[in-house]
Amino acid sequence: MNFKVPRGTQDILPSETWKWQQVEQIIDELCDLYRYKEIRTPIFEQTELFQRLVGDTTDVVQKEMYTFTDKGDRSMTLRPEGTAPVVRSFVENKMFGYPDQPVKLYYTGPMFRYERQQAGRYRQFVQFGAEAIGSADPAIDAEVIALALDVYKRVGLTKLKLVINSLGDTECRSEHRKALIAHFEPHIGEFCADCQSRLEKNPLRILDCKVDSKHPLMASAPSLTDYLNEDSTRYFDAVKSYLEDAGIDYEVDANLVRGLDYYNHTAFEIMSSSEGFGAITTLCGGGRYNGLAEEIGGPSAPGIGFAMSIERLLLAMEAEGIAFEDPSALDVYIVTLGDAARHPGFKLLGELRAAGIRTDMDYMDRKMKAQMKSADRLNARIVLVIGEDEVTEGVVQMKNMAEGTQEKVANSDIITALQEKLN
Ligand code: ATP
Ligand code: MG
Numbered sequence: 143m144n145f146k147v148p149r150g151t152q153d154i155l156p157s158e159t160w161k162w163q164q165v166e167q168i169i170d171e172l173c174d175l176y177r178y179k180e181i182r183t184p185i186f187e188q189t190e191l192f193q194r195l196v197g198d199t200t201d202v203v204q205k206e207m208y209t210f211t212d213k214g215d216r217s218m219t220l221r222p223e224g225t226a227p228v229v230r231s232f233v234e235n236k237m238f239g240y241p242d243q244p245v246k247l248y249y250t251g252p253m254f255r256y257e258r259q260q261a262g263r264y265r266q267f268v269q270f271g272a273e274a275i276g277s278a279d280p281a282i283d284a285e286v287i288a289l290a291l292d293v294y295k296r297v298g299l300t301k302l303k304l305v306i307n308s309l310g311d312t313e314c315r316s317e318h319r320k321a322l323i324a325h326f327e328p329h330i331g332e333f334c335a336d337c338q339s340r341l342e343k344n345p346l347r348i349l350d351c352k353v354d355s356k357h358p359l360m361a362s363a364p365s366l367t368d369y370l371n372e373d374s375t376r377y378f379d380a381v382k383s384y385l386e387d388a389g390i391d392y393e394v395d396a397n398l399v400r401g402l403d404y405y406n407h408t409a410f411e412i413m414s415s416s417e418g419f420g421a422i423t424t425l426c427g428g429g430r431y432n433g434l435a436e437e438i439g440g441p442s443a444p445g446i447g448f449a450m451s452i453e454r455l456l457l458a459m460e461a462e463g464i465a466f467e468d469p470s471a472l473d474v475y476i477v478t479l480g481d482a483a484r485h486p487g488f489k490l491l492g493e494l495r496a497a498g499i500r501t502d503m504d505y506m507d508r509k510m511k512a513q514m515k516s517a518d519r520l521n522a523r524i525v526l527v528i529g530e531d532e533v534t535e536g537v538v539q540m541k542n543m544a545e546g547t548q549e550k551v552a553n554s555d556i557i558t559a560l561q562e563k564l565n
Contacts, residue, residue: 150257150265161466162268165452166250168296169270176289178246178272183227185252189217194437195226197403199344201352204336206255220254223402224271225431225447232275233440244276244445250452262422262454271428273447275435280377283408283430283446284384290412290426290448291390297455298464301416302425304390307398307409308378309429310370315406318369319345325363332357350399367396374407381408404437405429408446414454418461425458426450473564475517476503479510479529487528490538490556497557499564517543524563526556 147153154162173180189209196203208220221227228247232238237245250270257263272289274282287304294302309315322345326333330341334353341348348354349363370378385392392410400409409429428448435443474494478487487503494501502520504513510527517525527539538556541548542563551559 148265150259150263152264152266160469161456162452164466164469165297165455166270169248169250169293172289172292172296173248173272176246176285176292178248178274178289181228181231181247181249182251183221183224183231183249186218186220187227187230189219191226191230191438192219192222195229195404195434196223197344199340199347200403201336201350202255202402206257208254208256222253222255224249224251224253224269224449225273225402225404225434228271228273228447229275229431229434229440229445230438232443233435233438238276238435238441238443244274244282246272246274248272253451260422261420262451262457264451264453268452269449270452271447271449273445275445275447276443278432278444280380280408281384283381284388284390286428286446286448287385287410288388288390290428290450293450294412294425294455294458297459299414299416299455299458299462301414301458301462303413303415304385304392305395305398305411305413306381306385306392307395308366308370308374308381309399309406309409310366310374311406311432314366314369314371314374315346318364318366321364321369322346322348326359329359332359344403346399347403349397365396377407400427400429404431404434406432410448412450414458414461416458416461418463419458420461422454425454471521471523472502472517473499473522474501474524474526474560475513475520475522476501477510477513477517477525477527478503479527482530482533483528486533490526490528490553494557494560497561499557499560524560 192207193203202222207222210218212218228249232245248271251268252266253269254266256265259265272286274286291302291304323341326341326345326348330338333348334351337348337351337354349360354360398409398411407430411424412426413423414425426448430446432444434445435441476487476491478484491501491503504516508516514525523543525541525543527541532538536553537550538553539548540551540559
């Protein structure tokens with residue numbers, strides 16, 4: 143029997159994990175800089191949470207969820223996105239009562255969507271997302287967008303495009319909805335089955351359809367922008383002016399809808415404009431979701447957030463040819479000769495590690511020459527050689543690999559000598 147990694151998933155091997163760790167470290171540092179605190183929610187939730195919050199008519203809920211019945215006969219779903227669980231936790235833990243509002247949260251972890259695999263699209267992928275819940279100040283929309291952009295800038299990406307739109311509030315959405323139904327209804331037979339079923343339930347979804355995106359009625363569909371009421375327009379203008387304060391360039395795209403139901407007012411995407419990036423250019427998506435907490439029985443708590451996958455961020459870095467600094471070089475490799483040197487060598491290994499010196503030694507009973515080769519392969523900066531004579535004498539031979547020099551160092555001086563050499 144040949145076992146393979148499930149379709150749409152991938153093993154992240156040691157030759158790659160260090161890149162992920164660096165990105166995750168940048169994310170943690172930036173969130174700290176912006177005062178967003180990490181939240182960790184379960185990998186699965188009640189199915190109904192996503193049906194209610196992401197929306198019954200979205201692709202995510204209709205086609206992409208990993209749903210299963212547990213042994214207690216409850217329907218559970220592997221989380222396809224992070225906002226619904228965070229809002230659930232916000233309500234359940236009464237974070238609306240925290241003295242410091244808005245509550246600013248972030249998460250990094252795996253999400254699951256049953257999708258057709260292609261470059262940049264996986265069935266398990268890691269999303270970093272941030273949410274600011276409890277404020278309807280347009281300035282926080284700009285802050286959230288700035289945070290997302292900063293992550294990309296910190297890793298070195300330069301070919302970025304921010305696209306924003308306003309989806310308006312309930313009032314404009316309802317007027318726009320009527321116009322959409324009137325627009326599509328006479329020709330709905332020419333659209334896919336999903337669009338047909340969405341016409342009455344959620345016509346805005348039709349605009350986000352990937353099957354019918356080329357139908358001429360798509361381009362001529364009534365634009366939400368024409369239905370924005372005064373409040374929504376004022377809000378959108380304020381967000382734009384705060385973006386300008388932050389020195390952030392943007393493009394307005396009246397057709398930007400987003401694939402999840404919960405958005406209102408601000409919607410945005412960050413795309414890569416790098417030529418090598420391929421078909422999928424969206425790196426990050428987000429928007430405002432006033433009313434989401436109320437949807438699951440919480441108090442009014444307007445929020446805004448975004449999510450980006452680390453996979454697409456790494457692809458964008460590759461497309462722009464950005465290299466990571468490889469941290470894998472070892473400080474010290476200990477080479478031992480003969481049985482008498484084994485225990486002293488192992489003891490020294492522990493002492494060096496306790497002093498914060500990244501050290502390794504041979505566990506394959508290799509001969510001296512092969513141990514030296516290992517040290518080379520591992521890029522050790524310094525090799526300490528211990529033989530029987532050295533043990534008797536209470537010293538080690540210290541070889542500086544870059545300089546090609548060798549000197550004898552007394553056991554009591556090793557750590558100081560190494561610290562000098564390694565700094
Ligand atoms: P798309 O239109 O590409 O399907 P989406 O609208 O479904 O994106 P969101 O739900 O807004 O995406 O998720 C936010 C971000 O998560 C995306 O911009 C992308 O970076 C990432 N993402 C979404 N789905 C996947 C996936 N299957 N594999 C890798 N990353 C993904
Ligand atoms: Mg999608």
